[in-house]
Amino acid sequence: MKTFRGGFHVPDSKALTAEAAIEQMPAVTDYYVSLSQHIGKPAQPVVNAGDEVVEGQLIAQASSFVSANIHSPVCGEVVELVKRKNAQGALVDCIHIKSNGKQDKFTLPPLVDPTPEQIIQRIADAGIVGMGGAGFPTAVKLQPQDPVDSLIINAAECEPYLNCDNRLMIERTEGFLAGVRLIAKAIGVANVYIGIEANKMEAYNKLLLQEGVIADTKEVLAAKKEDDIVVVLLKKKYPQGAEKTIIKACVGREVPVGGLPAAVGCIVDNVGTAYAVYDAVVNGTPLYKRLMTVSGRGVAAPKNLEVAVGTPLSSVVELCGGLKDDAVKLVSGGPMMGFSLMNLDVTTTKTDSGFLALTDKEASTVLPTPCINCGRCASVCPMKLMPMYIDFYTTVGDTENAVKYGALNCFECGTCAYVCPAKRPIVQSVRLTKMKAKEKK
Amino acid sequence: MSNYVYSSSPHIKSPRTTRRIMIDVCIALLPACIAGCILMGTASPATPELGWLSFMHIAICCLTCVASEWIFSLCCKKSFKQILNEFDFTSLVTGLLIGMNLYPSSKWYVGIFASIFAIVVVKMLFGGTGKNLVNPAIAGRIFAFIAFGAAFGGVMGYMGPSGSAWSIESPVSHGSVTAGATPLQVLLGGASDATSTLTNLDLFLGTGVPGTIGETCKLALIVGGIYLVVRGVLNFRWPLVYIATTGVVAVLIAWIDNVNALSNVNSVMIGEAFNDAVGVFLPSILSGGLILGAIFMATDYVTTPNTKLGNYIYFVFLGVLTAVLRRAIHGEAVSFAILLGNLIVPLLDLYVRRKPFGYVKPEKKPRQKKVKTAEPVTDQKTMKEGE
Numbered sequence: 001m002k003t004f005r006g007g008f009h010v011p012d013s014k015a016l017t018a019e020a021a022i023e024q025m026p027a028v029t030d031y032y033v034s035l036s037q038h039i040g041k042p043a044q045p046v047v048n049a050g051d052e053v054v055e056g057q058l059i060a061q062a063s064s065f066v067s068a069n070i071h072s073p074v075c076g077e078v079v080e081l082v083k084r085k086n087a088q089g090a091l092v093d094c095i096h097i098k099s100n101g102k103q104d105k106f107t108l109p110p111l112v113d114p115t116p117e118q119i120i121q122r123i124a125d126a127g128i129v130g131m132g133g134a135g136f137p138t139a140v141k142l143q144p145q146d147p148v149d150s151l152i153i154n155a156a157e158c159e160p161y162l163n164c165d166n167r168l169m170i171e172r173t174e175g176f177l178a179g180v181r182l183i184a185k186a187i188g189v190a191n192v193y194i195g196i197e198a199n200k201m202e203a204y205n206k207l208l209l210q211e212g213v214i215a216d217t218k219e220v221l222a223a224k225k226e227d228d229i230v231v232v233l234l235k236k237k238y239p240q241g242a243e244k245t246i247i248k249a250c251v252g253r254e255v256p257v258g259g260l261p262a263a264v265g266c267i268v269d270n271v272g273t274a275y276a277v278y279d280a281v282v283n284g285t286p287l288y289k290r291l292m293t294v295s296g297r298g299v300a301a302p303k304n305l306e307v308a309v310g311t312p313l314s315s316v317v318e319l320c321g322g323l324k325d326d327a328v329k330l331v332s333g334g335p336m337m338g339f340s341l342m343n344l345d346v347t348t349t350k351t352d353s354g355f356l357a358l359t360d361k362e363a364s365t366v367l368p369t370p371c372i373n374c375g376r377c378a379s380v381c382p383m384k385l386m387p388m389y390i391d392f393y394t395t396v397g398d399t400e401n402a403v404k405y406g407a408l409n410c411f412e413c414g415t416c417a418y419v420c421p422a423k424r425p426i427v428q429s430v431r432l433t434k435m436k437a438k439e440k441k
Numbered sequence: 442m443s444n445y446v447y448s449s450s451p452h453i454k455s456p457r458t459t460r461r462i463m464i465d466v467c468i469a470l471l472p473a474c475i476a477g478c479i480l481m482g483t484a485s486p487a488t489p490e491l492g493w494l495s496f497m498h499i500a501i502c503c504l505t506c507v508a509s510e511w512i513f514s515l516c517c518k519k520s521f522k523q524i525l526n527e528f529d530f531t532s533l534v535t536g537l538l539i540g541m542n543l544y545p546s547s548k549w550y551v552g553i554f555a556s557i558f559a560i561v562v563v564k565m566l567f568g569g570t571g572k573n574l575v576n577p578a579i580a581g582r583i584f585a586f587i588a589f590g591a592a593f594g595g596v597m598g599y600m601g602p603s604g605s606a607w608s609i610e611s612p613v614s615h616g617s618v619t620a621g622a623t624p625l626q627v628l629l630g631g632a633s634d635a636t637s638t639l640t641n642l643d644l645f646l647g648t649g650v651p652g653t654i655g656e657t658c659k660l661a662l663i664v665g666g667i668y669l670v671v672r673g674v675l676n677f678r679w680p681l682v683y684i685a686t687t688g689v690v691a692v693l694i695a696w697i698d699n700v701n702a703l704s705n706v707n708s709v710m711i712g713e714a715f716n717d718a719v720g721v722f723l724p725s726i727l728s729g730g731l732i733l734g735a736i737f738m739a740t741d742y743v744t745t746p747n748t749k750l751g752n753y754i755y756f757v758f759l760g761v762l763t764a765v766l767r768r769a770i771h772g773e774a775v776s777f778a779i780l781l782g783n784l785i786v787p788l789l790d791l792y793v794r795r796k797p798f799g800y801v802k803p804e805k806k807p808r809q810k811k812v813k814t815a816e817p818v819t820d821q822k823t824m825k826e827g828e
Contacts, residue, residue: 160453244799248798254799256800256801257798257799329452335450338450338452340447340449340452342447343445362453363452364454366454369458370569371571372571373571373742373743374462378747378748383797383799384797409797417450417451418451418453418454418455421455422458422571423454
């Protein structure tokens with residue numbers, strides 16, 4: 001089974017929602033749609049307070065090359081532009097829309113047999129961003145500076161608890177594969193890989209049943225047709241679904257330090273992104289809904305939900321039976337790279353793959369003790385850094401040396417901090433060093 | 442609704458803690474402790490009290506180590522509750538190891554001084570857990586060995602090239618052969634007829650083998666080592682590298698000795714000398730404190746390098762040093778080898794670095810010579826994640 005070097009098998013806890021079919025989140029009355037749901041500049045609002053909008057209507061426009069359109073999740077009236085805290089704790093502009101209960105829906109004209117330019121244009125119009133968590137505008141990603149020859153679909157979903165990609169592949173297999181083919185067409189590549197972790201065998205088997213999808217074995221690959229999609233089974237290991245590690249595992253290439261995947265001829269897209277592309281091109285639906293796993297043992301009824309962007313998290317949690325009393329930690333996203341929340345007073349965005357409420361048993365709240373130099377952090381680091389030194393130098397305030405040991409190459413997967421027996425806050429140290437290094441520049 | 446824990450990711454952590462690791466090490470040391478006490482007590486029908494003395498030594502060392510750590514912390518104005526919360530069993534491991542490194546015939550106060558030195562001077566003054574430069578147990582043992590000489594045990598009196606025999610008793614011994622020269626010294630001293638009374642199996646099981654309390658029963662030590670490997674505390678590779686290197690170098694040294702002893706040299710005789718020397722392999726790895734040192738002391742996390750290559754260099758260095766020192770001083774050298782090895786670890790950590798993922802060799806700039814240490818590249822471009 002293919003994989004990368006380093007990493008650690010974190011107990012995945014996916015069983016909580018692995019069998020739960022996707023449910024639709026019913027409409028709520030108030031939506032707060034954030035204007036920065038992507039990397040890059042916040043979108044520019046094109047509606048004013050008092051305007052009436054319909055579901056799917058453009059409400060904010062991409063303000064620069066790296067930015068994305070935003071569409072209304074509901075029919076209703078624009079109340080005001082407010083500042084609210086997002087999951088990361090920063091104040092961002094949000095459009096407050098009050099639902100009026102109408103069922104109208106605005107869609108873009110469906111494209112039949114589109115050209116690559118048309119697909120990319122549609123992706124930009126539909127406001128599609130990377131749905132794995134980073135939120136990089138997909139249309140920008142699909143126009144790389146370097147020549148690319150491979151498309152890798154990231155179906156590893158290596159974060160524990162999360163199941164939305166898994167359920168999407170099982171329940172919406174055809175749409176997902178159609179989306180993959182559209183992306184491949186847009187960038188004009190023949191090598192398409194779907195990297196899937198070995199704990200999603202149901203989705204893997206379902207994918208292999210589809211026409212034009214082949215397994216990653218030598219005999220099968222020998223008979224590969226031009227537009228066949230190769231499904232690569234990857235070892236169950238965190239962080240298998242990070243961009244660089246999945247490229248290494250699927251095609252064996254190493255993205256150079258500081259480089260983008262396109263530097264080694266690859267483009268990586270998430271399962272959710274592929275489905276959103278299908279939805280936008282074939283159905284003409286812009287991106288204003290996404291799948292989300294609400295899980296953790298602190299949630300009464302864990303579910304996989306399709307949630308409209310801008311829905312208050314409190315309503316989402318309410319639908320899942322509310323929080324249990326023993327929940328001690330709220331997390332937006334996965335448990336390894338997600339953000340800790342102070343309360344449920346935030347709204348969903350295009351990049352929210354999950355919400356978790358963890359109990360005391362799941363979330364470690366043990367205080368750090370001195371480093372005993374066991375070297376576990378270094379042995380699991382997928383970037384082959386030496387996290388113990390980064391942590392040490394950050395703690396003593398020596399940013400220069402922390403940077404020397406590669407703090408800036410770290411993508412904060414958190415594997416080091418997970419395995420650390422001394423519970424050192426290594427990722428926090430890395431973030432601090434990154435911040436300080438940025439200030440210095 | 443705001444009393445939730447708020448922290449940086451990751452939000453889940455492995456159940457393994459420093460305390461658990463150290464408790465595992467304590468558990469792994471127990472078989473050797475018990476076997477040592479039993480073996481010492483049954484070594485000679487005349488001296489059954491040696492078993493109890495062995496137990497007493499270990500108990501005294503454990504108590505002293507833990508007590509001196511706590512007293513030191515109290516002097517640093519930590520509250521007792523805080524000390525208990527922070528107690529991570531590392532001092533108990535040190536105490537067990539020092540106790541296992543004493544002879545049953547050692548004076549009772551030797552362990553106390555060794556423990557206080559190990560904990561206060563070597564560990565706490567350098568900053569406590571994780572900050573010590575050398576392994577406290579090793580330093581404590583060597584401190585006792587040098588400072589107390591005869592009171593430490595029988596070994597000191599018998600170091601020297603003249604060799605020794607079983608019957609010679611330690612000046613402070615309880616009148617037992619157990620306190621005499623270790624078989625290793627006999628082996629190294631060249632009195633080959635004396636070793637013939639002990640088979641390799643004896644050395645492995647520790648039956649009738651003189652030595653320190655913890656080092657004699659190799660079987661128990663290996664059982665403890667396997668437990669640590671199974672628990673994921675120890676990487677089995679490193680003790681093996683150390684032990685194998687020692688054996689191989691010991692064979693090479695014996696070969697050179699044998700060849701030097703020949704009156705006229707020809708290729709057949711060199712071959713024969715080698716065949717003779719190979720016989721040294723098993724006794725040399727089964728003798729003395731090598732296995733105890735290799736499994737429990739050289740592999741101490743704090744005093745081993747952080748990189749794989751660094752570890753290979755370190756353990757091969759230890760192996761070579763052990764074999765060479767053993768030949769040079771005709772005595773037990775494992776603790777000295779480890780002490781010296783510990784001291785090169787910071788050097789190895791400084792110069793042996795790993796190549797980061799996607800490392801690109803920086804283009805050589807003309808006319809700007811800098812110290813060549815493979816520094817990780819530090820490109821400032823932002824990296825995308827997760828997707």
